[in-house]
Amino acid sequence: MTVSQHAMQSPRSYEEGYLGMVEVSHALMRGKSAAQQAEAVIQGFPKVPVWFRKLFPYSDWGAELNARITPLFFEWLVGPCKIIEVEIGGKALSSGVQIEKCRYLETSGCTGMCVNLCKRPTQYFFTKELGMPLTMEPNFEDLSCRMIFGQEPPPLEEDEVMQRSCFSSCPSANIAAERCPKLM
Numbered sequence: 001m002t003v004s005q006h007a008m009q010s011p012r013s014y015e016e017g018y019l020g021m022v023e024v025s026h027a028l029m030r031g032k033s034a035a036q037q038a039e040a041v042i043q044g045f046p047k048v049p050v051w052f053r054k055l056f057p058y059s060d061w062g063a064e065l066n067a068r069i070t071p072l073f074f075e076w077l078v079g080p081c082k083i084i085e086v087e088i089g090g091k092a093l094s095s096g097v098q099i100e101k102c103r104y105l106e107t108s109g110c111t112g113m114c115v116n117l118c119k120r121p122t123q124y125f126f127t128k129e130l131g132m133p134l135t136m137e138p139n140f141e142d143l144s145c146r147m148i149f150g151q152e153p154p155p156l157e158e159d160e161v162m163q164r165s166c167f168s169s170c171p172s173a174n175i176a177a178e179r180c181p182k183l184m
Contacts, residue, residue: 018076018107019107022108025108026110028040028117029116029182033184034120034182034183034184037112038120038124042121042124045125045129048129048130057131058131058133058150060093060095063088063093064095066095066126066132066134066149067147068083070097071083071097077103078102078104078145079100079102079103081097082098084146086146086148086150088150095148095150096146096149097146097147098145099145100144101144102114102138102143106143110170111161111165111167111180112183114138114140115180115182115183116183118136119138122136123135133151133152133153134147134151135151136153140167162179165178165180166182
């Protein structure tokens with residue numbers, strides 16, 4: 001290996017790097033409201049030019065394409081996932097992605113991190129920036145999650161995940177609270 005090849009490699013292993021990202025996520029939450037946490041992640045997403053949405057308006061084909069691409073780019077973050085058929089507006093589409101057991105949710109052990117640093121910003125980016133409606137449905141019991149491309153997400157105040165309690169393993173859990181304080 002040459003010096004230039006070695007200089008471009010991280011000294012951390014893949015797993016250490018992932019755990020470091022989760023640690024940074026925990027730090028990002030400290031002292032910030034749920035909206036501030038989500039906004040901090042959204043600021044890191046690329047800005048989508050207006051012409052892109054005009055050139056690639058929403059289509060069922062586009063929703064299915066996004067589902068096909070998702071496992072290729074997101075398995076490193078969320079773990080194994082597969083394309084599933086979902087019903088949107090009375091039509092069956094292959095625009096769903098089933099995350100078997102979300103690695104990010106399992107590693108973080110935090111309801112607030114799942115919702116504020118993943119679900120909210122990802123739904124916002126796809127729905128508002130790309131013009132591709134996306135609903136994410138985390139299952140806090142089995143740690144799975146469904147991503148449904150082509151389905152508008154519910155308004156935040158009506159989304160049932162906003163009423164979830166803390167995970168018992170969360171480092172900042174408030175088990176006595178009916179609702180995770182990080183969602184406020």
